[in-house]
Amino acid sequence: MVRKLQILALLLVVGVITALWLFWPNAMSQDEALASLPDDYVADPIKGETLFYTAGCGSCHMNNQASGDKPAGLVGGKGLETPFGTFYPGNITPDVATGIGGWSETDFLNALQRGLRPDGLPYYPAFPYTAYAKASAQDLLHIKAYLDEQEPLAYKAPQHELVFPANIRLGVGAFKRLFVDFAAFQPDPQQSQDWNRGAYLVQALGHCGFCHTPRTPWQTEDQSRAFAGAPALKAGEKAAKNLLGVKPGTIVDSLSPDAVDLFAVVSEKSSMAHVSRAYDHVSDADKQAIETYILSFSR
Numbered sequence: 107m108v109r110k111l112q113i114l115a116l117l118l119v120v121g122v123i124t125a126l127w128l129f130w131p132n133a134m135s136q137d138e139a140l141a142s143l144p145d146d147y148v149a150d151p152i153k154g155e156t157l158f159y160t161a162g163c164g165s166c167h168m169n170n171q172a173s174g175d176k177p178a179g180l181v182g183g184k185g186l187e188t189p190f191g192t193f194y195p196g197n198i199t200p201d202v203a204t205g206i207g208g209w210s211e212t213d214f215l216n217a218l219q220r221g222l223r224p225d226g227l228p229y230y231p232a233f234p235y236t237a238y239a240k241a242s243a244q245d246l247l248h249i250k251a252y253l254d255e256q257e258p259l260a261y262k263a264p265q266h267e268l269v270f271p272a273n274i275r276l277g278v279g280a281f282k283r284l285f286v287d288f289a290a291f292q293p294d295p296q297q298s299q300d301w302n303r304g305a306y307l308v309q310a311l312g313h314c315g316f317c318h319t320p321r322t323p324w325q326t327e328d329q330s331r332a333f334a335g336a337p338a339l340k341a342g343e344k345a346a347k348n349l350l351g352v353k354p355g356t357i358v359d360s361l362s363p364d365a366v367d368l369f370a371v372v373s374e375k376s377s378m379a380h381v382s383r384a385y386d387h388v389s390d391a392d393k394q395a396i397e398t399y400i401l402s403f404s405r
């Protein structure tokens with residue numbers, strides 16, 4: 107009897123430790139979050155604007171047309187359909203009550219680099235923090251400075267409509283612990299500066315693999331088939347094309363509104379149209395670096 111109780115107690119302890127390990131939020135303190143910033147760092151909204159477009163924040167958070175109580179702007183609320191249900195990205199204007207107006211730099215970095223809400227609960231990876239975790243604090247705080255300059259708009263996005271068990275937010279904590287790599291971007295010293303710039307832009311900001319890399323059964327990106335194309339999240343939408351072996355110039359050309367409006371190689375209604383339009387704000391050198399990096403996977 108005593109022995110059985112001992113085993114039970116042991117199992118309980120192991121269970122509690124495992125649960126803590128799986129679900130503990132691991133938020134960064136202010137010192138940790140801001141440790142990598144140079145002493146003379148000043149967040150710059152102009153740099154932030156370019157980075158905002160490189161990272162495609164507007165694709166999911168921008169509402170182009172006012173309707174009812176929903177103003178036009180970065181108020182979210184546009185349904186993002188996935189096999190798990192529909193997500194409604196939130197309001198990222200500086201409105202204090204419904205947006206992110208009251209957020210500190212640390213809150214912002216915990217959201218983008220750790221996938222954590224200010225109250226410590228996890229965000230769903232439909233918000234691509236799996237990529238943004240690799241971005242530098244400097245770049246992300248430039249984006250925050252740009253967002254802080256937007257007009258505060260009051261609007262609360264609807265609740266997500268998710269199927270069981272995806273609707274249990276706490277469960278996302280275990281997914282993150284098991285499957286998400288929160289390490290900062292590491293340049294590869296064997297590769298050129300251009301390649302490394304492209305790698306950073308693609309992995310940390312552009313999240314091209316979010317759509318173009320097929321997923322494992324665990325819904326993580328299958329890196330052994332990076333950029334090999336993947337079905338759209340929403341039934342009936344265009345699949346994201348295989349980028350391996352495309353002709354030089356194809357990737358640079360696709361990152362421009364002309365790809366949609368003039369040449370129609372990207373269809374108006376595909377999710378890529380947001381990307382093509384956003385990249386109007388990105389320099390040719392950065393687009394070329396993105397192409398150099400992605401094409402290096404073609405063998």
Ligand code: HEC
Pocket residue numbers: 158161162163164165166167186193194195196197198205206217223228229230231232233234238249
């Ligand atoms: C693919 C779509 C997508 C992209 C791209 C995206 N987000 Fe989001 N974002 C979401 C979703 C979905 C949520 C809600 C997640 C949740 O509730 O767990 C969210 C939540 C957020 C939140 C938390 C809002 C709150 O009220 O708690 C912030 C802040 C945010 N995103 C900022 C950004 C920034 C900055 C970028 C660009 C660097 C960005 N997002 C790009 C989909 C996206």
Ligand code: HEC
Pocket residue numbers: 162308312313314315316317318338344345346347349352356357360361371372373374376377378381396400
């Ligand atoms: C939100 C999902 C999504 C993201 C993020 C995304 N793409 Fe796409 N991409 C697509 C889809 C869907 C298509 C197919 C478009 C079509 O057929 O109309 C596509 C098509 C393309 C094409 C083919 C264009 C042509 O000429 O046929 C290229 C090249 C491309 N994407 C590159 C990129 C790069 C580079 C990035 C990152 C900066 C990226 N994509 C990010 C979804 C995405």
